[in-house]
Amino acid sequence: MNKSENFTVNHLNLQKGLYVSKMMKLGEESLTFFDLRMKLPNREKMSVNGIHTIEHLMNAFFSTDKEIGAQFVYFGSRGSLTGMTLILQGTYTAKEMLPHVKRAYEYVASFRGDVIKVNKTECGNHELHSLTDARQEAEDYLKILKKADDSVLNYPVL
Numbered sequence: 001m002n003k004s005e006n007f008t009v010n011h012l013n014l015q016k017g018l019y020v021s022k023m024m025k026l027g028e029e030s031l032t033f034f035d036l037r038m039k040l041p042n043r044e045k046m047s048v049n050g051i052h053t054i055e056h057l058m059n060a061f062f063s064t065d066k067e068i069g070a071q072f073v074y075f076g077s078r079g080s081l082t083g084m085t086l087i088l089q090g091t092y093t094a095k096e097m098l099p100h101v102k103r104a105y106e107y108v109a110s111f112r113g114d115v116i117k118v119n120k121t122e123c124g125n126h127e128l129h130s131l132t133d134a135r136q137e138a139e140d141y142l143k144i145l146k147k148a149d150d151s152v153l154n155y156p157v158l
Contacts, residue, residue, distance in 0.1 A: 009155045011041040016144045017152025018094045018101055021085070031073065034086040034097060035155075038141045045081035050133025052077075052125065054084065056115050057108050057134065062086070068100050094153040102145045108138035 014037060022033035039046055055076055062072040074087040086101070111131065118126050144152060 008157050010157060013156040014041050015152050016040065016141070017148065018098060018145065019153065019155050020092070020094050021155075023091060029089055030091045032088050032090060032092045034088070034094065034101075035078070035083060036086060036101065036141070037083040038137060039082040041080065041082050046077075046083070046137055047130060047133040048081070049128055049130035050137045051081065051084075053115055053129045053131055053134035054108055054137060056117055056123075056129070057111055058084070058104055060116050061104050061107050065100070065104075098145065098148055098153070102142065105138045105142050105145065109135050109142055111135065
């Protein structure tokens with residue numbers, strides 16, 4: 001069960017979508033890793049400033065969410081700048097998570113105000129933020145999520 005699906009994916013055919021990238025057991029606990037693929041691999045990349053702001057907003061959203069906050073483990077960027085990673089305690093499918101991820105991105109797309117923890121004390125690069133970019137990235141990804149079907153919820157394999 002420790003197999004990472006991401007390393008068996010044909011990135012030439014990978015579309016923007018929501019995918020389970022890995023499922024694993026840690027003792028008695030199960031973890032599900034999600035690939036929130038927001039850009040086409042090797043063709044597009046996200047704004048670094050937007051990514052950083054999305055990380056701050058999503059960590060606030062998921063850690064306090066009444067529906068899945070208790071299962072929230074981690075939210076961060078993918079090194080390829082093509083999306084984000086979400087890790088939850090438990091076993092989930094992409095289809096089960098779709099409504100929760102939609103709600104989270106609706107939160108980012110509509111966010112107004114000060115982004116939490118954007119200061120020298122609480123952030124490792126407090127000047128590397130853009131709420132404008134974060135909101136645009138979220139709006140673009142929501143278009144994909146709102147019309148999601150099995151083709152963007154299951155990895156294309158090699």
